Amino acid sequence: MLDALDLALLEALHDDARLGPLELSRSIGVARATVSSRLQRLQDDGVISGYRAELDLRQAGFTVQAFVTLQIVQGAIDAVRRDLETIPGVLEAYATTGEGDLVCRVAAASHEELQTTLLALNRSGRVARSTSVVILSELVPWRTLPLLRSAATSGAGRSAMPVRP
Amino acid sequence: MLDALDLALLEALHDDARLGPLELSRSIGVARATVSSRLQRLQDDGVISGYRAELDLRQAGFTVQAFVTLQIVQGAIDAVRRDLETIPGVLEAYATTGEGDLVCRVAAASHEELQTTLLALNRSGRVARSTSVVILSELVPWRTLPLLRSAATSGAGRSAMPVRP
DNA sequence: GGTGAAAGGTCATTAAG
C-alpha cells in the first residue's frame, strides 16, 4: 500500500518525470537517500512502470480519434490482435465483455484517413461487425492520481511524514 | 511535419524520458547541439506535451477497468463533466458521437468497488442511461509511435546525417 | 572545451514500530 511519501513522489513525477532525487528531496522535504530508496522500491514493485515523453497527437497532426467496438468470429482474438498491431492508427486495444468482443482506440489525421483505417480493420476477414464512435472533445484528461490518493494510507499507516531536521 | 531525426528522438524519449541530450546524441548519432535544438522545437510546437512517470494501476492494486458509455440529459454535458472530475475512479472521459453522448474509462480495485463507482456515476441525476463493458485483457498496449512513423517524411536514413532544411 | 552541479553508490548513526 502507498503512504503519503510515496504519493508525494508519484505526484511530483507525474508532473515532471525528469526531476532528480535531489530536487525531489528538496520539494518534498525528506533526505535524498530516502527518495532514492523509495523510488527504487516503487520501480521494483512495478508501480512506476516507466518514464515516458508524452506526445500530443493533435499537435502532431492527428486530430481525429475514435473508439471502435469489434465483434469477431469465434476464437480469432489472437489473430485479430496481430492484425491490429500492424495498423499504425490503432493506439490501444482491449478484449472486453459485452456485445462487442474488443474495443480499440484509433487515431487519424482526417476523417478520410479514419475511414481508411476503419476499412483496414474490417478487411481483416475475422471481424463480423464494427461500430465506431468519434471523439468530439476531451472532458476529463487522463489522470491516475485521484484514484491513488483515494487509496493511500492517510498518514497513520507508515512512519514517515516529512520531518524537518 | 516530422523527419527521421525527430522520430528518432521521440522513439528514444518514449522508451525513457529521462535520457539527456548527451546520451541521445550518442545513441542517434548527431551532435549534442542538434539534439538540444530539435528538442526545443518539439517542445515549443507542443508535440512533446510533457514528461510523465507512467504508473501501473494493476501493480497499484486496481485490477479492474471498464469503458462506460453514458447517455445524459440535454445540455448537461458540462455538469456531468464536473461530476466525473470528482469521482476518483474516472481515469478519462470524452464526448462522443453515437448513441451515447459520452465515454469514460473507469478503474477500481475490485468488482465491488467498480459497482460503487458505476452507482456514483448514475447517482448524478443527469445520466439517463449507462452501459459498461469490462476490460478482460490488454491486446495492444498504448502506443503512438507506429502512427508517427507512418506519417514521417521518410528521408535520410539513420546512419546518414539528417540535415535541417 | 571547461566548469560547476547533480547523479549514484555506500555506510554509520539514529529513531520508531
Place this chain on the structure above:
DNA sequence: CTTAATGACCTTTCACC
C-alpha cells in the same frame, strides 16, 4: 529487534555557458 530515514562521504557523469 527489525525496518526505515538520515546526513555524509565518495566518484563519475552530465548540463550549461
